[in-house]
Each structure stands twice: as C-alpha cells, then as structure tokens.
Amino acid sequence: MTAQAVQERIYNFSPGPATMPLSVLQQVQDELLCLPGSGCSIMEMSHRDKTFLDILHAAENGIRSLLNVSDDYAVLFLQGGARLQFSMIAANLLRGQSGKAQYLVTGSWGKSAVAEAVKEGPTEVIWDGKADNYNNIPSDADYSVDPSAAYLYYCSNETIQGVQFQTEPTAPQGVPLICDSSSDFLCRPVDIEKYGILYACAQKNAGPAGVTVTVIRKDLLERSQAELPGYLNYKNHADNDSEWNTPPTFAIYVLGKVLNWLRDDIGGLQAMQDVNREKAALLYDLIDQYPEFYIGHAAPGCRSLMNVTYKLPSDELQSAFLTQAAKHNLGSLKGHRSVGGIRASIYNAMPREGVAALADFMKDFVAQNG
Amino acid sequence: MTAQAVQERIYNFSPGPATMPLSVLQQVQDELLCLPGSGCSIMEMSHRDKTFLDILHAAENGIRSLLNVSDDYAVLFLQGGARLQFSMIAANLLRGQSGKAQYLVTGSWGKSAVAEAVKEGPTEVIWDGKADNYNNIPSDADYSVDPSAAYLYYCSNETIQGVQFQTEPTAPQGVPLICDSSSDFLCRPVDIEKYGILYACAQKNAGPAGVTVTVIRKDLLERSQAELPGYLNYKNHADNDSEWNTPPTFAIYVLGKVLNWLRDDIGGLQAMQDVNREKAALLYDLIDQYPEFYIGHAAPGCRSLMNVTYKLPSDELQSAFLTQAAKHNLGSLKGHRSVGGIRASIYNAMPREGVAALADFMKDFVAQNG
CATH class of the missing domain: 3.40.640.10 (Type I PLP-dependent aspartate aminotransferase-like (Major domain))
Structure with a gap:
C-alpha cells in the first residue's frame, strides 16, 4: 500500500500548497x-x-x-x-x-x-x-x-x-x-x-x-x-x-x-541555499540557452530561486508543453492566470531529481518543437 | 504498526481538539x-x-x-x-x-x-x-x-x-x-x-x-x-x-x-442525537444516583449532551479520581481551570464503549470512596 502510494507520486511543481519532504509525510x-x-x-x-x-x-x-x-x-x-x-x-x-x-x-x-x-x-x-x-x-x-x-x-x-x-x-x-x-x-x-x-x-x-x-x-x-x-x-x-x-x-x-x-x-539554511541554487540553475540555464523558446519573465538579476516563470512562443506550444509534461509525471506547471505561461515552483522540498527531470523534458521538448 | 497504534489508543475525553472517529483517521x-x-x-x-x-x-x-x-x-x-x-x-x-x-x-x-x-x-x-x-x-x-x-x-x-x-x-x-x-x-x-x-x-x-x-x-x-x-x-x-x-x-x-x-x-443527525442521549444518560444517571459524591454543575434541565461537568467532595478525591481514571485508559478528564472538578467531553466521535467504561469506573470509584 505504502510502496504503491510512493510510486504513484509525481513531481509536483505546485506554487502552494506545495510538495513536501517524503520522509516528513511518512x-x-x-x-x-x-x-x-x-x-x-x-x-x-x-x-x-x-x-x-x-x-x-x-x-x-x-x-x-x-x-x-x-x-x-x-x-x-x-x-x-x-x-x-x-x-x-x-x-x-x-x-x-x-x-x-x-x-x-x-x-x-x-x-x-x-x-x-x-x-x-x-x-x-x-x-x-x-x-x-x-x-x-x-x-x-x-x-x-x-x-x-x-x-x-x-x-x-x-x-x-x-x-x-x-x-x-x-x-x-x-x-x-x-x-x-x-x-x-x-x-x-x-x-x-x-x-x-x-x-x-x-x-x-x-x-x-x-x-x-x-x-x-x-x-x-x-x-x-x-x-x-x-x-x-x-x-x-x-x-x-x-x-x-x-x-x-x-x-x-x-x-x-x-x-x-x-x-x-539538509544541514541548515546555507546548505539549503546551495541546493536551491543548483536546482534553479538547471532551469535558468535552459532559459538562457533557448531565450527565444523559453522566454523568461524575470530580469536575470532578480530571478527567483523558488518560482521559475517563462513563456513559450505560442499558446499552442504552451498547451502541448503542459500536456506532455503531465505524461512525464511533471505536474502543476501552469502559470498563474494573471501572468500565463509556465511556472515551475521548486521549493525546498522539491528534490534535485525532480528539477533534473523537468530540465530533461524541456531539452527534449525544445529539440522537437524549437 | 497500525494494530499496535490502535491498541495504544485510550478513551480521550478532551474538550477539544477532541477524539475523532477511528475509521476517519484510518x-x-x-x-x-x-x-x-x-x-x-x-x-x-x-x-x-x-x-x-x-x-x-x-x-x-x-x-x-x-x-x-x-x-x-x-x-x-x-x-x-x-x-x-x-x-x-x-x-x-x-x-x-x-x-x-x-x-x-x-x-x-x-x-x-x-x-x-x-x-x-x-x-x-x-x-x-x-x-x-x-x-x-x-x-x-x-x-x-x-x-x-x-x-x-x-x-x-x-x-x-x-x-x-x-x-x-x-x-x-x-x-x-x-x-x-x-x-x-x-x-x-x-x-x-x-x-x-x-x-x-x-x-x-x-x-x-x-x-x-x-x-x-x-x-x-x-x-x-x-x-x-x-x-x-x-x-x-x-x-x-x-x-x-x-x-x-x-x-x-x-x-x-x-x-x-x-x-x-451513524445515519445522520437524528440517529446521532439518539446515541448522544444514551451516552450522556450513562453519566448523568450516576450524578443523580450519587448526588453528594458526583456533584453535577449544570442544572438538570440544561445539561449538556457534550460536556458532562461535576465535582467530587474534595480536591483529594478529585486528584485520586483523575489518577486512577488515567490508569484505566480514561484520559483528559480534568475540568477547565476556571471551573475545576471533572469534565467528560463526550462528543459525537466518543464511542458508547468509552462512556460505558467511564461509567463503570465511576461506579467502582464511588463504591471504594463514597
């Protein structure tokens, strides 16, 4: 039962309520x-x-x-x-x-x-x-x-x-x-x-x-x-x-x-910051690499470690992105209705593997659609 | 683990947060x-x-x-x-x-x-x-x-x-x-x-x-x-x-x-009221039977179905009551600090067996101390 429940868990990029450490839930x-x-x-x-x-x-x-x-x-x-x-x-x-x-x-x-x-x-x-x-x-x-x-x-x-x-x-x-x-x-x-x-x-x-x-x-x-x-x-x-x-x-x-x-x-807030920087860089590097496909919202000097916001070149591509991401067990990536686009919330409890999985998906998606 | 946890549960007469249906917790x-x-x-x-x-x-x-x-x-x-x-x-x-x-x-x-x-x-x-x-x-x-x-x-x-x-x-x-x-x-x-x-x-x-x-x-x-x-x-x-x-x-x-x-x-609020009346009667009947030992606070016409409040003849007896009740797995019976005495909170989720166990304990306690 428990093992099955763990297996059913997706990477959840919800802006809040948001993903929590699995060990805490256990x-x-x-x-x-x-x-x-x-x-x-x-x-x-x-x-x-x-x-x-x-x-x-x-x-x-x-x-x-x-x-x-x-x-x-x-x-x-x-x-x-x-x-x-x-x-x-x-x-x-x-x-x-x-x-x-x-x-x-x-x-x-x-x-x-x-x-x-x-x-x-x-x-x-x-x-x-x-x-x-x-x-x-x-x-x-x-x-x-x-x-x-x-x-x-x-x-x-x-x-x-x-x-x-x-x-x-x-x-x-x-x-x-x-x-x-x-x-x-x-x-x-x-x-x-x-x-x-x-x-x-x-x-x-x-x-x-x-x-x-x-x-x-x-x-x-x-x-x-x-x-x-x-x-x-x-x-x-x-x-x-x-x-x-x-x-x-x-x-x-x-x-x-x-x-x-x-x-x-984790080892406290300094260690947490190090992990958060690594995680965020996985996504912002792609935004910098494909600036015309993943169009970042925040100016580079004030990018959030927690919420990575970007748009794709068209609404159709954004819909396709969300649909295909869900099939890869990457959930709740839709941007807020007031801003649109994509928002990946990568709070403390989002494991590095989750962000890496999203980055991999983004690479594949731009390769196929960019 | 789960079976053990269920076994460790006591009858909890806390006024709130309070006991909940075990099936809900499960x-x-x-x-x-x-x-x-x-x-x-x-x-x-x-x-x-x-x-x-x-x-x-x-x-x-x-x-x-x-x-x-x-x-x-x-x-x-x-x-x-x-x-x-x-x-x-x-x-x-x-x-x-x-x-x-x-x-x-x-x-x-x-x-x-x-x-x-x-x-x-x-x-x-x-x-x-x-x-x-x-x-x-x-x-x-x-x-x-x-x-x-x-x-x-x-x-x-x-x-x-x-x-x-x-x-x-x-x-x-x-x-x-x-x-x-x-x-x-x-x-x-x-x-x-x-x-x-x-x-x-x-x-x-x-x-x-x-x-x-x-x-x-x-x-x-x-x-x-x-x-x-x-x-x-x-x-x-x-x-x-x-x-x-x-x-x-x-x-x-x-x-x-x-x-x-x-x-x-339970079957809805009418059925719940019937159960609550039965449960409360188990305790109020004892208060009526031993009015000089279990001294009810509420006037009979306005007794609560939910919180049964009473005092014992002395502080010493009240302390002994609470200590011995705890040994019978009957918990959180101490009255509010502003009123003193005993308070048994018997909300919807308190099973009839819990109230019966308390009533049995009260009978034994008055037999030994009354």
Whole structure:
C-alpha cells in the first residue's frame, strides 16, 4: 500500500500548497492513529496537553535555531495566511502612529498587501514595478524611505511573477523592515536582526496550509492597541505563546517535522541555499540557452530561486508543453492566470531529481518543437 | 504498526481538539502519502486543483445535507477559530447598523464573544448566568429582545460549564439569530431556517483544529462593509467560495470525512442525537444516583449532551479520581481551570464503549470512596 502510494507520486511543481519532504509525510503517516506515548492522534490532542506544548515549543525553537532568532523577537503561529497578515501588520503597526507606511510593490502579493494597508492608515507605494510588468526588483538607490515612516514593507519573493530580492532593502534607522517571505521562507540564510517582522504562510516552503509563522521584534508589540479585534492583536498571541486561542495543532506539528528535516537531512539554511541554487540553475540555464523558446519573465538579476516563470512562443506550444509534461509525471506547471505561461515552483522540498527531470523534458521538448 | 497504534489508543475525553472517529483517521492515514489518482498528498495539492475543489464542494454539500441548508445560505470554511468569529460577527453585522447587538451569556464563551463585540458597536447583555455560576440556561420568558436589535447572539453549548440550550431562543421577526455551536455542532438536528448565522470551530465535533464552519444567511452579507480587513469580510469569502485566500485544505479534507462518517456510519443527525442521549444518560444517571459524591454543575434541565461537568467532595478525591481514571485508559478528564472538578467531553466521535467504561469506573470509584 505504502510502496504503491510512493510510486504513484509525481513531481509536483505546485506554487502552494506545495510538495513536501517524503520522509516528513511518512513520519506523519506512521504516527497518525496514535502519537507514541500519548494515547491519541495529534489531531485529537488538547492544545494545552503537555505533549502538544512540547511540539509547539520545539517548532518555535526550530525556527529560532534555523534563523538565529534572539529573545528580542517573538515567534508566533497564526491562522488566516498572508492575507490576514496584510491587515494585521497595518492594524498593529500603523494605527496610532504619526508616520505613514511605505511599500515596495514588486508583484501581485505586494499589491494585495497595499490594498489592506490603506484601510488602516496613510500608506504610500514608494516603488512599483508595474510599468515593466513586475519583472524586476529595485535596488536601494531606486527609492527613498521616509526616516519617520511607520515601517517599510516588501515581499521578498513574488510567487506569481518569479522575482526575488537577492538581499533585503535597507531601512533607515528606526524604521522597522517588514517582509512577506511566504514563498521563500527558509530557502536561504537571513539576517533576522535587520527585520521588524518576517512572516510566511507555511504552505509553500514549510508545511501544510493553515499556519503562518510571524517573527516579530518584541518592542513593536507595544504598538498594538487594545481596541483591535482580539485575534488581530499580535500582543495577544505573543503574551499567550500562540495559545490565545486554539492554534492549528496538526499544521504546527507537521511544520515542526519540516524544520527537523531542514536541520538534519539538509544541514541548515546555507546548505539549503546551495541546493536551491543548483536546482534553479538547471532551469535558468535552459532559459538562457533557448531565450527565444523559453522566454523568461524575470530580469536575470532578480530571478527567483523558488518560482521559475517563462513563456513559450505560442499558446499552442504552451498547451502541448503542459500536456506532455503531465505524461512525464511533471505536474502543476501552469502559470498563474494573471501572468500565463509556465511556472515551475521548486521549493525546498522539491528534490534535485525532480528539477533534473523537468530540465530533461524541456531539452527534449525544445529539440522537437524549437 | 497500525494494530499496535490502535491498541495504544485510550478513551480521550478532551474538550477539544477532541477524539475523532477511528475509521476517519484510518482513511486519512491510508491516503496520506498520495491521494488516489492525484499524484500527491492532500497536503501538497493546490487549493485550485480540481481534486481539492471537489473535496471542498463535497464538504459543503455534506454540511448542507446533514443540516438541511438551503441556497439562501452560504457555507464558509474559515480560519481563526471561534475567537475570530466573535470579532467577525460584530464587525460585519453590527458596524453601520442602527440597532444594538444583544447577547445571552450562559458561560465563558458567551462572555468572550461580548468582549469582542463591544469593540465594534453598541452591545447589550440581556441575560447573564453569572449569579448562578453559569449553571443554567434562560427560557424566552427570562429576557426581552429589542425588535430593532442588530442581532441576537447565544452560545448553544458552553463547553467549560457544560450547559446547553435544549432548543434555540426565539428572536423577533427581523432580528437575525446568531449561534456559536462550536461544541455541539452536528450533535442533533437543527432547524437552520431559524438562524442568521450558525458557526462552529471544527476541533470539537467535526474535525481537526484550524477550520471553522460558518453557515450564514446570504442577505446578511449585504451588511459587510468594504473597509473591513479583507479576511474579516464574510462577503469576500462567500463571493469566492471560501477561496478568497488559501483555505486550510487538510483540515477541510478531514472534516469532509467526518461528515461522511456521520451520514454513512451513524445515519445522520437524528440517529446521532439518539446515541448522544444514551451516552450522556450513562453519566448523568450516576450524578443523580450519587448526588453528594458526583456533584453535577449544570442544572438538570440544561445539561449538556457534550460536556458532562461535576465535582467530587474534595480536591483529594478529585486528584485520586483523575489518577486512577488515567490508569484505566480514561484520559483528559480534568475540568477547565476556571471551573475545576471533572469534565467528560463526550462528543459525537466518543464511542458508547468509552462512556460505558467511564461509567463503570465511576461506579467502582464511588463504591471504594463514597
């Protein structure tokens, strides 16, 4: 049964929810009816049970250890995905402040974040890649941050467009840097001390849908006002160690196993970055080799390690590409409806063999159709 | 491995997350590495994949069919638990209305709901069971609802106190009735047409933590104002069939299997209520038989089918009860810290054998200590 199920698995390039480490899924499966020593499934266990609290704290410590997060930061496990963070960030950090929020918009998710922020207070977009169809990332010289801004916000990797900041923007002293890292969380080392908030929904690079990790510098919690809806108040969650209400226990449990895999099987974030660079190069090399057949979306200097986006010369070729790829067990390669084309999401858990199989297919396909 | 895991399972009386049907857990386990025909785990599948959309729609139809929900209502799958609903209900249904919100408070959860509503608009508690330590439920004659109220809110079953409305309160024509049914969802038939909103977090009676089902009459969606934080706006979720953002896919998948179990293995809500009454009677009969040893919290006319709460004559006896119960594989019986004593949560998925085992233990314990 299990061997057969493993055999039926394809290489799944879904942008999220996305492929997960097989060894993690196998552990979850093994323990599903009864978590050893607990007498019940992880899904049936009270969130106040010591066994679950140990799982919660281990997940927190896993984040702290991988990202080198000090006690100056709280690590929160929340629900509602990045979309609720769009509102929570502005509701907590902008309401009651004199400065405005400033946003860098490099793709669809940054744009959606702005749409929520404007409801909460004065919001300014200080860089927008729209004119170039979001194929680019600005450098510090391309915009100017107000030193009295409430915060500077950006999305480190735009899943839909496939553009990624190679390094974080510089925020002036005193302006918290806020990062939506949903689709490149834990894909490489990060200097967390540069951030006020770094957050990510789990379902791309860290676990199943239904849990969002928010790393927040504790001094920022003082901005949260008591009249906020309780669930939207970061301080409530921080004061109660993510147990202000029942957290998504199963999703946190799986996330914890992904963190262990990253530490033990991969060897941490530097090793992960090395693997991710190798994987991405397999595809970008083909885009560079056949620039008129595989037409990359992202400008070369801001290509994403996680989402490789390109078009083929015609809709017919794109359809044929997707159909034939599926026959080679290469799935979910269709680009987002707003951009079209092909998108190969090659998150941490996508094995090198999967990317190599896609690269081989791309070589064959261009040989036959190019 | 599987047989051993089944053997290690205890009777788990946790108030939530809570025991689930073993057959559901076994199905989830079987399919965990690869959902048949899909090439990946349910956790790895895009929420826009047709396979997942079928699962989502089947879960919606499962709710519609069990509760007899017409097309006048939307069925939403949300995150953030009951706590976020406390805010969303008031934010959507009270803001911009001329009437005030009116609340019946019969325990801890009703009280917490009021604490969020007051942030959103004029809120009035028209009945509060505090004087009797929340051991009671009002009848319609005990309070008066303003015919121009924005809504009338109640919690059908207070998990912590173990008191349950035997039938829903009567709201005047034009006043939507709002019900937090988190801990007695699907435990008995309900006349859904009487409700404006009926909602429940899943982790007590319907699935794992991380998903909340909100059944809302569609005309009420017109009250939702565009300036609400996007995730808090019911209309966004209804207009996008619960896919305004990535829903908690795994939790919805498991919930769907629980709905199937309820329909196929139990036979629907009337059959479920019959079983629940039988199970609860096993414990309440002992409370009636030994009223000075097992001191019931709830007044007899409002005893919960789901959470049976009682005290023993001394703290020492309570400790001994819990310790010895654990040795009989009867777990998570400790009452909530705010009430103390014993709480046996006997949700839908608790088998009759589990309740019988607890009743047998209670008989032995009173024989030895009473």
